[in-house]
Amino acid sequence: MDQKRQTINSRIGQLVISADKTIRFPRGIIGFESLREFALVEFKPGTPFHFLQSMEMPSMGMMLADPFSFLPSYEIRLAAAEERLLKVRSIHDLFILVSVTVPKGDPQGSTLNLTGPICVNVQERLGLQSPQVELGFPSQVLLRDLGNEDRRLANS
Template identity: 40%
Template sequence: MLIETLAWGKLDISEEFIFTFPKGIPGFEDESEFALIAVEGGPFSYLQSLRTESLSFLLADPFVFYPGYEFELPDAEAEELGIQEAVSVRSIITFKEQVELSTINLLAPIVLNPEKRLGKQVVLIKSQYQTKQPLWSGQQTQEGGE
């Protein structure tokens, strides 16, 4: 599938990397189709809207930055996504001009079902995680992060 992006121009994306977010993403409820674009050689990827070429989110594998990261996906969320076995978790990164101040949203991970190509941003209830958790390990101890 050929998609238009603001940052990379036209990209040819395989259907297996197109995900439907039936309820959108909080704050972007009208955006329901996204392409997951991997960044070569690292834990990062982009979630690019298929509807709005200027809308994309920088994502990362949260387990790379927080190996002890864990949460229980509520049954209702797992059922909504049709998750039986395969699941992929990503977190939205807020990249700052001062790279060391960049943060990762561990409170509301992006949960993907790669088999059904469904996704949802899940807000964790009763969690010690934050929406602006320090990304870099040096901050985790200096600023009281996890």
């Protein structure tokens, strides 16, 4: 295969990643700080779910979701240093995702983890995980409980 594409045997199957679709995480992500190169793979066009695949460790990948699809009032705060690292010129430069935990054998128990969003500047191909405090939301929410309930969740 040419150098512009890389094939990875990931946890979700074989992926062919274009070099121009990789994202650099200068700080890595929590628990995997030494891994810096990732690809963001859309599960199915039009759904809020994605897969963040390490380009350096094929066994490392995580399911992510667009939190705004479930919780329209979800918001994060980035420190000035994080904005500089991501080369943010406008909030519209960022694509925000949160991790999804799917318990083995219990997909109904799947949760969105709101305290460590992944922020990606798609134009610059830079990403970072930004731990949040004092969210106004619980740290995790069950996907099955979501809909137009984010006001109730915010008061939990």
